[in-house]
Each structure stands twice: as structure tokens, then as C-alpha cells.
Amino acid sequence: MAEMTLVEAVNLALAYEMKADKSVVVLGEDVGKNGGVFRATQGLLDKFGPDRVRDTPLAESMIAGISIGMAAAGLKPVAEFQFMGFLYPGYDQIVNHAARIRNRTRGHMTCPVVFRTPYGCGIRSPEHHSESTEAVLAHIPGLRVVIPSSPKRAYGLLLASIRDPDPVIFLEPSRLYRWAKQDVIDDGKALPLDTCFTLRVGTDVTLVTWGAMVKETLAAADLLSQNGVSAEVIDVATIKPLDIDTIIASVEKTGRCVIIHEAAKTGGVGADISALVAERALLSLRAPVQRITGYDTIVPYAKMEKYYLPNEHQIVEAVTNIMEFA
Amino acid sequence: MEIVAKFEVPYYQYLNHEGNVVADLPAFAKDTQELIKLYRLMVLNRIFDTKAIALQRTGKIGTYPSTRGQEGVFVGVGAGMAKDDIFVPYYRDVGILVQRGVKFSDILLYWGGDERGNCFASAKNNFPYSVPVGSQPLHAAGVATALKIRKEKHAVLTVTGDGGTSEGDFYEAMNVAGVWKLPVVFVVSNNQWAISVPRSEQTAAQTLAQKAIAAGFAGEQVDGNDVIAVRDRTEVAMKKAREQNEPTLLEIISYRQSDHTTADDASRYEAKGTRETHWAHEPIMRLKKYLEKLGVWDDKKEESLQTECAAEIEKTVADYLQTEPATVESLFDYLYEKLPKIYEEQRDQLIQLGGQSHG
Structure with missing residues (x-):
């Protein structure tokens, strides 16, 4: 048990699941050497190597689209959009493909992907870095939209999201990333989705x-x-x-x-x-x-x-x- | 000033439109049985296409995109792939799908408005169609990433039309494939038209093939009316992808001998006589001329092939027409692995209102 912030709990859950499940692959802009702009993926490259912790070229539709291909081919990609304001180029891929590949193929192909992104305002960041547009995702049939609000729930809900067989949008409140610390037990126990x-x-x-x-x-x-x-x-x-x-x-x-x-x-x-x-x-x-x-x-x-x-x-x-x- | 980079875009053709050999044939093309197989597939696809349009005109299927004139592209590409390779289609690539285990009746089911025609249950190495133009090359790059991570020695092939090359996703897919050295082949079926917009208004680039060069790998043009060239260049590109993790862009050029779909009327924008001019280059007649010159094809064989293919298509149409309708609750069955509780009420309401099935 260790006391940690929400963003550290995200990192802990990623590390836990990458160790437990070799099909989990982390990708996104600056997620490798830099460990993510908020450090959510810090240390993962050293632990799991460049095949499974992939810095992508700077193109958000690409991040979404290749994650869908990877997921349909049997991997469990956990992709990061650097800020929610930059998720929108990937929206077409999320709505037209991630959310409906199971339905379009009558269950023969699935999309077990997690799209993580920091969201919300209150951290004095530049424009387009403060969006809370979760409703445009929550409107889409076939998606799950999950939002943690404490280090413990970040850990447990992220594990559940990665293990979920359907696409999950995981919105991390950036204002809470380092707001409060909480004891988190790294026991790999998920918290339930679809539950208040x-x-x-x-x-x-x-x-x-x-x-x-x-x-x-x-x-x-x-x-x-x-x-x-x-x-x-x-x-x-x-x-x-x-x-x-x-x-x-x-x-x-x-x-x-x-x-x-x-x-x-x-x-x-x-x-x-x-x-x-x-x-x-x-x-x-x-x-x-x-x-x-x-x-x-x-x-x-x-x-x-x-x-x-x-x-x-x-x-x-x-x-x-x-x-x-x- | 110094030149820091120079690039070339090759063009491949083995058989010209008169059915004459113009370059050294690849090994498979020296086996006439192989050529007859390709010929038969092109004929079968054209008969299917004619039938599908008739089914649309009589209300038996919905909007359908014809493949007429492009049989050489799709039959050639399909023949150039291996069974374990992964195919990520757009929506006009019937000739590829049917070589990879998808039934013609499934294709009719899809265009007839039934999701079950998109699941390719018996042909797992194929992705579903992609109607949002140009979005699917990214999926191909993602699959190729998975194959590379798992060190599987297969490759991925995806097709888009000439219009699709203007989409950002197309560039983004090629870009990542170049950077990550992915085992993927991007095929552009350049049929000269994106609905009503001609290739010349799609891009000022001299070729579509050269777009690969900016992504750091080779692009080439292939005569899409020469099925031998299409199969050969696909085989070469797929081998390079499998063995060297090196992507390729193949711009395969043909001419759309049809409207965009059955919902389109090309007479609004296509100059009169253009289609007829291009017909001299169409792929089936070209190979037939060559087979006749080789002395392995004649009118009798042609007649028997036509009869055999027509019977096969009639049977597949009958299969399609006899498909049992899906249940109404199937609307909800594949939304999630398990339907979330909050939507159960909507599903139950639908069942109550709709009965077990709509006839």
C-alpha cells in the first residue's frame, strides 16, 4: 500500500495490467521516453520496451484508427490523447468504427480498446486544453465513458476498463491529477464499471x-x-x-x-x-x-x-x- | 543549389490491350491454367455484378456499387494475397473478398441491408467493409502493428479508391507505416472517379503512387486492366511486407465502367463516349485475346464458362433470397458483449412492438 496521486494511480494500473497481460500495449504522443506530458506513462518504456510502449507520430485520428486495428487483431491497446481538445480528430474513428465494429460484424470482431485523455479546466493550461465534452461521447451507442475522481477509483476503474471487452473512453480529470493523495493497494483488483x-x-x-x-x-x-x-x-x-x-x-x-x-x-x-x-x-x-x-x-x-x-x-x-x- | 533527393515512380504492365506480351512475364503467368483461373474469376465477377444491378433495379437489394471494368484490379489483388494475410476492404472489392472465403450471397446480404452480410464469419482474416472513405488504411496499419509485435509473418493489405487518397487518414496511415516499418500494402484502386469528381480534380500530384514517397516508402503504378501485372505486383509487395516489414503503395489504374453506385447517374458528369473509349482497355477481353493467341481458349470453352458461371451466380442469388430474416432483438445483441441494464428496457420494448421478426 502506498499513498499516491490520481495520476500515479493511473500509472500503477497501467504497469500492473501490462505485466499481467502481454496483449496490453500503450501508445500515444510522448508516452515513451517522456512518460506522457502528465507523467501517466512514466517508467513504462523501461519496464516493457518499445514494442509495447509506443510513441506515435503526431496524429490523433491515426492514434484512434490504429488502436482499432490493433484491438480487432487481438491486442488491448491503451491509447492516450494528450488532451481532450485533441481527441476530436479521432472522433470519426471512435464513432464510425470503435463503437460499432462488434455490431457491424455481429460479434465476430471486437474492439477492446481504452482511449485515455486528461479532461476539464482549472489547471491554467492554454486554450483547447480544458475541454469537458464528455456528452459527445456519452451519446454514442456502443461506447463506455468512465471518469475516475480519486486515486483508488482511477486504479480500479482503469483496470476494469482495460479488461472490458468493449471500447472505453477513460476521462481523467486533470484538475484532480495531483490534488489529493490516497492509499492505493496494488493488488490488481478492478472496480465495477456501469456502477455509481x-x-x-x-x-x-x-x-x-x-x-x-x-x-x-x-x-x-x-x-x-x-x-x-x-x-x-x-x-x-x-x-x-x-x-x-x-x-x-x-x-x-x-x-x-x-x-x-x-x-x-x-x-x-x-x-x-x-x-x-x-x-x-x-x-x-x-x-x-x-x-x-x-x-x-x-x-x-x-x-x-x-x-x-x-x-x-x-x-x-x-x-x-x-x-x-x- | 544541390538536389537532396530524387524519386521515381515505375509503371507495370505485362499485357497490352491487344493481348500482346510487352514485358517478361512472371513465373505464374507461364502456366496457362493459372491464367484461366484468373480469367474465370473475372468472368464470374462480371456476371455477378450484372446480376446485382438487376437485383437492385427490381428492389431485391439496396444501393450497390458496381465493379464493372475493375475486375482485373480486384481479382488480381485477391490472387496476389496469401490465405493467412489480413484484408481490410473498402466496399467495392468483391473480387478480393470472394477469393478469401466470402460468399457472393453474403455480399448480396450486405447490400440488401442486413448486418449479417458484413461479419464474414467463415472468412476470419477479413475486416468488414469500410464505408467512411479512407478511414480503413489506419485499421490496416493497426493490424500490421499487432502482427509485427507478435512476430507473425503475415502481411496486411487494404484498398481505397482514388478519392480516398485525399483523406487525412490515408496519409496518417502511410506515415505511421513508414515510420514503424509495418507489414502492410496500401492499394489505391484508381478508377478515375470519386462519384462525380475526376482524378484530375482530386490532386495536382502527377501520380497517386508518389504519395508513398512522402511517407518514406515506394509507390508504383500498375495497369489495372492487366490482371497479370496486378497479381504479380501484389505478390511482390506482400512478400516485401512479410519478409522485410516494408510497406508499399500500389496505384492500380482502371476505369469505372459504371455509375458510382446504382443511386448515381454518371451521365450528369461523364463526357459522352468516354466510357466507350476506355472499354477498349477493359481487362477481360485483354486476357481472352492472349489466351486465344496461346491457343488455349476458344468459343466453345467461352460458352461453357459463361454457362457455368451464370449457374453459380443463380445459385448464390437463390441462397440470398432464401435467407431467413434476422430477429428484431439483434439490434441490441451486438452493441456490447453484455447489454447494459439500462438498455434492457428498450430492447424489451422493441421485442414487444416488433414481435420476433419482421417478414
Whole structure:
């Protein structure tokens, strides 16, 4: 057991699975000697050699496309897009091929690939390095979209994603990469996909979130408890496919639901969760579902990003308002 | 000033359009039985093609891309590959697929709108079709990477059309294949047209073959109406890929003797008489002339071949028409290895609304 950051836990999971399974191959821009721009792949080249830790030419559609070919040919590629803003050239390959090769071949060919990428704002990086566009991936049938929010979940969910027989988009909140350390046991145990994690049990309101916003949501839950409001905090973790049952069970208990995400509001995954809560738990609701999200703007550059990111006070205010609704 | 690099693009042809030998024939072409096999396959493909268009016109299949005039390209490429090689097709390469275990009836099933026609269950070394133009060379590079990592001595071949060479993925695939020295052959079936846009408007490059040079490996042009040249150059390139991990780009030139697909009308953009001018070069007549000159082919043999091939195609059409419809729940069966719980409700709803199958 060792205390480590989220990005170190990603590295630990990669090393574990590469040792356990020779078909796992890591590829991407600067993942070799440089160990990745965030050091997620540090040391892997020395341990596993250049056949299995491959610096690619700089072309993201290529990274996606060759990973699909490798996966269909029996390897388990774990490919890195350097930032989510640079995933888009690979989107065509992901949507038209990775997500549907199993369906197109009636199961005769599969695509057990993991596409990892850092995502989200709040680390003062240049433009295009701060995207939270998970909804454009979560919309696609055939994909899984998995987002860890702690070192332990990064380790366990990445192992599960690599072992999953279908394509997984693994979004790593860059704001949490070195935010907090946690003891992680390197035992190779995966955590379940398609499953929410209830981080805090409560009775008055259900706070639904994922990724880096888990930080502000937990802080809000602390503040709320000081005001006598008991918040349940759910980390969705796999936003595609949704574990809606856990969310509905919680809302049926609390009667209130606030969804918090960093991505722009319109067409965000929060809209889908909100609709599902309305469809399935309307009569349990004691107040309208609320969404606290990033604005429907372009993610601002570093100087303004603190105004874009939802904070714990906005969450507290939204909860306080709906507590008074009924 | 000094010249730092110079490149050449060779052009290969053994048999000219009059059926005369113009270069030293490769060994296989000295065996007339081998040539008759290639001839038979081209004839079979043309009969299939004519039949497929008729099936589309009568509503028995959907949109279908004809291969008329390109039989030499696909039959030659397919003959130049080994069974254990991996093939990553585009969507017009029937003549390759049928040499690799895919049934004509599966091809009709696919164009008839049934996913089961895309699974090539009995022919595992073939990828499914790739309709997004130019996206599949990347898959070929990925497979070649896997083969190289596992030290398997096979090679990968992928085909795209002349239009596909304008796609970024095509360049990205060649680029990585060059850097990583991958066992892959990129075939460009240059039939002069990308739907309505002629080759001359696709690129200012003198040849498509030269695009390989920027990726650091050889490109060559091959007369696609000379099935002997196509088979030979494919064999040479595949051997080089298998034995030396050296990629090659083959630009195989023919002429599309058809509309782009049955949904297209080439009279809107193709100058009148062009197709007829090119017909003098079409691949089947060329080989037939040569076989006749060798004294191994005559009208009687031709008649018997035509009858035999037509019967084979009739049988495959019957097989296709008798295919049982798929079940409605198959929409959900292959989304994931195991259908996630949240979608079970949608599947059950579909079954309830749609019954077990639509007739």
C-alpha cells in the first residue's frame, strides 16, 4: 500500500495490467521516453520496451484508427490523447468504427480498446486544453465513458476498463491529477464499471456528479451539513451506460436532486439524468431537479476559468433554495 | 543549389490491350491454367455484378456499387494475397473478398441491408467493409502493428479508391507505416472517379503512387486492366511486407465502367463516349485475346464458362433470397458483449412492438 496521486494511480494500473497481460500495449504522443506530458506513462518504456510502449507520430485520428486495428487483431491497446481538445480528430474513428465494429460484424470482431485523455479546466493550461465534452461521447451507442475522481477509483476503474471487452473512453480529470493523495493497494483488483459510487450517505438531497466536480460537491456537502442539511453524494463514474437505478433509489429517498457538472449545460449528461429522474421518480420529487454546470460558453482561458467552474457555494445555494421549495 | 533527393515512380504492365506480351512475364503467368483461373474469376465477377444491378433495379437489394471494368484490379489483388494475410476492404472489392472465403450471397446480404452480410464469419482474416472513405488504411496499419509485435509473418493489405487518397487518414496511415516499418500494402484502386469528381480534380500530384514517397516508402503504378501485372505486383509487395516489414503503395489504374453506385447517374458528369473509349482497355477481353493467341481458349470453352458461371451466380442469388430474416432483438445483441441494464428496457420494448421478426 502506498499513498499516491490520481495520476500515479493511473500509472500503477497501467504497469500492473501490462505485466499481467502481454496483449496490453500503450501508445500515444510522448508516452515513451517522456512518460506522457502528465507523467501517466512514466517508467513504462523501461519496464516493457518499445514494442509495447509506443510513441506515435503526431496524429490523433491515426492514434484512434490504429488502436482499432490493433484491438480487432487481438491486442488491448491503451491509447492516450494528450488532451481532450485533441481527441476530436479521432472522433470519426471512435464513432464510425470503435463503437460499432462488434455490431457491424455481429460479434465476430471486437474492439477492446481504452482511449485515455486528461479532461476539464482549472489547471491554467492554454486554450483547447480544458475541454469537458464528455456528452459527445456519452451519446454514442456502443461506447463506455468512465471518469475516475480519486486515486483508488482511477486504479480500479482503469483496470476494469482495460479488461472490458468493449471500447472505453477513460476521462481523467486533470484538475484532480495531483490534488489529493490516497492509499492505493496494488493488488490488481478492478472496480465495477456501469456502477455509481455513493461517496456520502444523506437523507435530504441527492447530489449527482462526476470527475473533478466531485471535489466541490463534497465540499458543498460539508457546508450543507453545518446548516443541518444531509446531502447524499453520488459519483456517477460511468456516465455511459448510466447506473440510473442507484440515482433513482437515492432520489426516492431524499426527494431532491441536484446535478453538478463542469461541462456546458445544454445537451450535457445532466440533462439526461434530469430527464430520467423526471420519467422515473417524479412522484418522489419534493422540488424541481436543479443543474449546476459550466456555462454555455467556450471554456475561457486561464484568467477567467475560475468564473466558469461551478463552485461549492453555488451548489449550497441551489440546495438551500430547493430545501425551501417544499 | 544541390538536389537532396530524387524519386521515381515505375509503371507495370505485362499485357497490352491487344493481348500482346510487352514485358517478361512472371513465373505464374507461364502456366496457362493459372491464367484461366484468373480469367474465370473475372468472368464470374462480371456476371455477378450484372446480376446485382438487376437485383437492385427490381428492389431485391439496396444501393450497390458496381465493379464493372475493375475486375482485373480486384481479382488480381485477391490472387496476389496469401490465405493467412489480413484484408481490410473498402466496399467495392468483391473480387478480393470472394477469393478469401466470402460468399457472393453474403455480399448480396450486405447490400440488401442486413448486418449479417458484413461479419464474414467463415472468412476470419477479413475486416468488414469500410464505408467512411479512407478511414480503413489506419485499421490496416493497426493490424500490421499487432502482427509485427507478435512476430507473425503475415502481411496486411487494404484498398481505397482514388478519392480516398485525399483523406487525412490515408496519409496518417502511410506515415505511421513508414515510420514503424509495418507489414502492410496500401492499394489505391484508381478508377478515375470519386462519384462525380475526376482524378484530375482530386490532386495536382502527377501520380497517386508518389504519395508513398512522402511517407518514406515506394509507390508504383500498375495497369489495372492487366490482371497479370496486378497479381504479380501484389505478390511482390506482400512478400516485401512479410519478409522485410516494408510497406508499399500500389496505384492500380482502371476505369469505372459504371455509375458510382446504382443511386448515381454518371451521365450528369461523364463526357459522352468516354466510357466507350476506355472499354477498349477493359481487362477481360485483354486476357481472352492472349489466351486465344496461346491457343488455349476458344468459343466453345467461352460458352461453357459463361454457362457455368451464370449457374453459380443463380445459385448464390437463390441462397440470398432464401435467407431467413434476422430477429428484431439483434439490434441490441451486438452493441456490447453484455447489454447494459439500462438498455434492457428498450430492447424489451422493441421485442414487444416488433414481435420476433419482421417478414
